[in-house]
Amino acid sequence: MTPTDIILAVSHLRVSYDSIQAVDDISFDVGKGEIVTLIGANGAGKSSILRAISGLIGYSGSITYSGKDLKNIEADKIVAAGIAHVPEGRGIFGNLTVLENLKIATWQRKDKEKIIKDFENVFSLFPRLRERRKQLGGMLSGGEQQMLAVGRALMTDAPMLLLDEPSMGLSPVLVRDIFKIIQDINQAGKTILLVEQNANMSLHIAQQGYVLETGRIVLSGTGKELTGNPRVKEVYLGG
Amino acid sequence: MSKLSAAYYTLLTRWQTLTGNKYFWPVFMIAGLLFCIAASTFEFLDLYLQLILIYVGINIILTVSLNLINGYMGEFSVGHAGFMAIGAYVASLLTVHVFPPGDQNVLFPLAILAGGIGAALVGFLVAIPSFKTRGDYLAIVTLAFCMIVKSVLENIDAVGGPRGLLGMEKLTTLPWVFFWTALSVWVIRNLVYSNFGRGVLSIREDEIASDLMSVNTRQVKIIAFVVSSFFAGIAGGLFAHALQFINPRMFDILKSTDILIMVYLGGIASIAGSIIGAVVYTILLEILRPLGVWRMVLMPLMLVLLMIYRPRGIMGMKEIRLFMPLRDLVTEKLWRRKKKEAPDVSA
Numbered sequence: 001m002t003p004t005d006i007i008l009a010v011s012h013l014r015v016s017y018d019s020i021q022a023v024d025d026i027s028f029d030v031g032k033g034e035i036v037t038l039i040g041a042n043g044a045g046k047s048s049i050l051r052a053i054s055g056l057i058g059y060s061g062s063i064t065y066s067g068k069d070l071k072n073i074e075a076d077k078i079v080a081a082g083i084a085h086v087p088e089g090r091g092i093f094g095n096l097t098v099l100e101n102l103k104i105a106t107w108q109r110k111d112k113e114k115i116i117k118d119f120e121n122v123f124s125l126f127p128r129l130r131e132r133r134k135q136l137g138g139m140l141s142g143g144e145q146q147m148l149a150v151g152r153a154l155m156t157d158a159p160m161l162l163l164d165e166p167s168m169g170l171s172p173v174l175v176r177d178i179f180k181i182i183q184d185i186n187q188a189g190k191t192i193l194l195v196e197q198n199a200n201m202s203l204h205i206a207q208q209g210y211v212l213e214t215g216r217i218v219l220s221g222t223g224k225e226l227t228g229n230p231r232v233k234e235v236y237l238g239g
Numbered sequence: 240m241s242k243l244s245a246a247y248y249t250l251l252t253r254w255q256t257l258t259g260n261k262y263f264w265p266v267f268m269i270a271g272l273l274f275c276i277a278a279s280t281f282e283f284l285d286l287y288l289q290l291i292l293i294y295v296g297i298n299i300i301l302t303v304s305l306n307l308i309n310g311y312m313g314e315f316s317v318g319h320a321g322f323m324a325i326g327a328y329v330a331s332l333l334t335v336h337v338f339p340p341g342d343q344n345v346l347f348p349l350a351i352l353a354g355g356i357g358a359a360l361v362g363f364l365v366a367i368p369s370f371k372t373r374g375d376y377l378a379i380v381t382l383a384f385c386m387i388v389k390s391v392l393e394n395i396d397a398v399g400g401p402r403g404l405l406g407m408e409k410l411t412t413l414p415w416v417f418f419w420t421a422l423s424v425w426v427i428r429n430l431v432y433s434n435f436g437r438g439v440l441s442i443r444e445d446e447i448a449s450d451l452m453s454v455n456t457r458q459v460k461i462i463a464f465v466v467s468s469f470f471a472g473i474a475g476g477l478f479a480h481a482l483q484f485i486n487p488r489m490f491d492i493l494k495s496t497d498i499l500i501m502v503y504l505g506g507i508a509s510i511a512g513s514i515i516g517a518v519v520y521t522i523l524l525e526i527l528r529p530l531g532v533w534r535m536v537l538m539p540l541m542l543v544l545l546m547i548y549r550p551r552g553i554m555g556m557k558e559i560r561l562f563m564p565l566r567d568l569v570t571e572k573l574w575r576r577k578k579k580e581a582p583d584v585s586a
Contacts (some may be wrong), residue, residue, distance in 0.1 A: 010535075
């Protein structure tokens with residue numbers, strides 16, 4: 001990978017909550033158009049990394065996106081700069097309709113024509129959302145809410161998506177659907193940083209993977225390499 | 240029974256055709272204004288009735304503007320009376336001490352506007368530190384603000400101190416109240432259904448998700464608070480010139496509580512609810528006046544019952560069609576492209 005291909009560069013990232021070190025000196029790069037996955041158990045620091053990238057928490061170290069330092073930039077400006085974060089638990093606006101949920105993601109956008117195209121795109125990607133566009137976000141099923149959360153991130157028109165456990169709480173069939181959609185979105189040109197506990201599925205679709213344990217990267221490699229790694233097999237893929 | 244329901248549906252359809260007409264609002268506004276002008280010129284409504292209508296209008300302004308913060312944005316501000324006080328004092332000082340006597344009627348709207356701007360400026364100053372906190376903490380900060388305004392006013396002799404300020408002419412007439420009420424309802428309704436308004440709603444729903452969806456939450460909160468306090472100031476100015484006497488005690492936490500009651504009675508996050516809440520509360524208080532002290536027992540009791548049986552208020556989170564936008568440009572375009580679909584533009 002040549003340096004120009006790198007779109008997101010994280011170096012020596014440290015995040016701590018009071019005295020607890022959640023992320024301890026982590027460095028990794030994401031190439032343009034790639035799917036990169038961070039896997040690890042609960043409390044390994046995966047979500048903290050995403051929160052740091054999208055400006056929700058303070059950190060030390062540096063994060064650059066397309067050569068731009070993201071330090072001290074507010075969350076809403078980071079979205080405008082090109083990174084959309086689908087948070088853990090989805091963050092659906094429960095009392096607003098599906099359509100309103102999607103519209104909020106275009107809050108800072110002025111390109112009306114492109115917004116309409118993106119609406120069409122999201123609705124063709126998720127026909128369920130079109131059917132339910134007038135329903136309240138809180139009335140959707142878990143899978144539909146996850147679709148809405150991803151759809152919202154697409155509506156921001158950000159070239160890079162951070163997905164925090166998109167498979168959480170979904171049935172195996174839905175998990176497969178969601179991962180299929182992630183691949184489709186990636187094919188359409190979005191760069192994806194995927195945080196998952198479902199190591200099997202995420203390593204399968206990712207070009208590059210990192211295994212986290214208590215805030216450190218303990219293993220890294222291509223998706224295939226990691227799937228074949230005996231340690232990963234034993235701990236994350238169930239032997 | 241079926242006859243009755245048929246009649247009801249005919250009436251409903253007629254009503255919907257009427258309110259769906261694009262000339263409905265302009266005609267309603269002009270008719271309302273003409274009625275108010277006629278009522279105050281020819282006095283076919285007696286003065287007492289006019290005064291009640293004036294209070295209804297002022298309370299609608301207060302309720303709609305507080306609903307923006309407490310209903311639509313989901314924060315809990317109890318400082319509305321403080322902003323009202325600032326508007327009342329700024330406007331009154333202008334009409335009593337600054338403006339030349341004689342042309343008061345012409346300059347009156349300027350005084351009211353100045354009261355609104357004064358309140359908005361203070362609202363801006365309060366918003367910056369306040370919105371570093373949320374929920375209960377914001378309530379405490381605004382409560383403290385309300386107390387500060389009251390004690391500051393009590394300690395400035397130039398504005399009468401605790402004795403209050405008088406000397407205002409009775410400049411608040413029914414047409415002016417109608418105008419300012421219509422203006423505030425119109426502005427806040429348009430704000431709520433704009434892109435900015437969706438940002439306000441998203442803060443109520445989930446502030447972090449809102450940030451992640453590119454909403455500049457800090458900016459939205461400050462602007463909403465400034466707009467809200469601006470209209471509280473307007474209401475204050477009108478109030479002062481209707482009563483022709485103000486003192487700091489009128490604007491204490493009890494006044495804020497009154498406004499809160501109207502907001503929660505009418506229902507949060509609803510323009511129609513704010514209007515209904517203000518009208519019902521103001522008129523009920525007048526009707527119950529013969530009960531004397533018992534009035535203040537009955538009203539809270541009704542509120543308790545309301546909270547038990549209908550915790551979201553009369554209209555909570557619902558809106559009547561009349562206040563909703565007729566069409567939405569983005570979605571309209573979107574569905575027009577998909578001709579196969581039935582044209583479905585409301586959202």
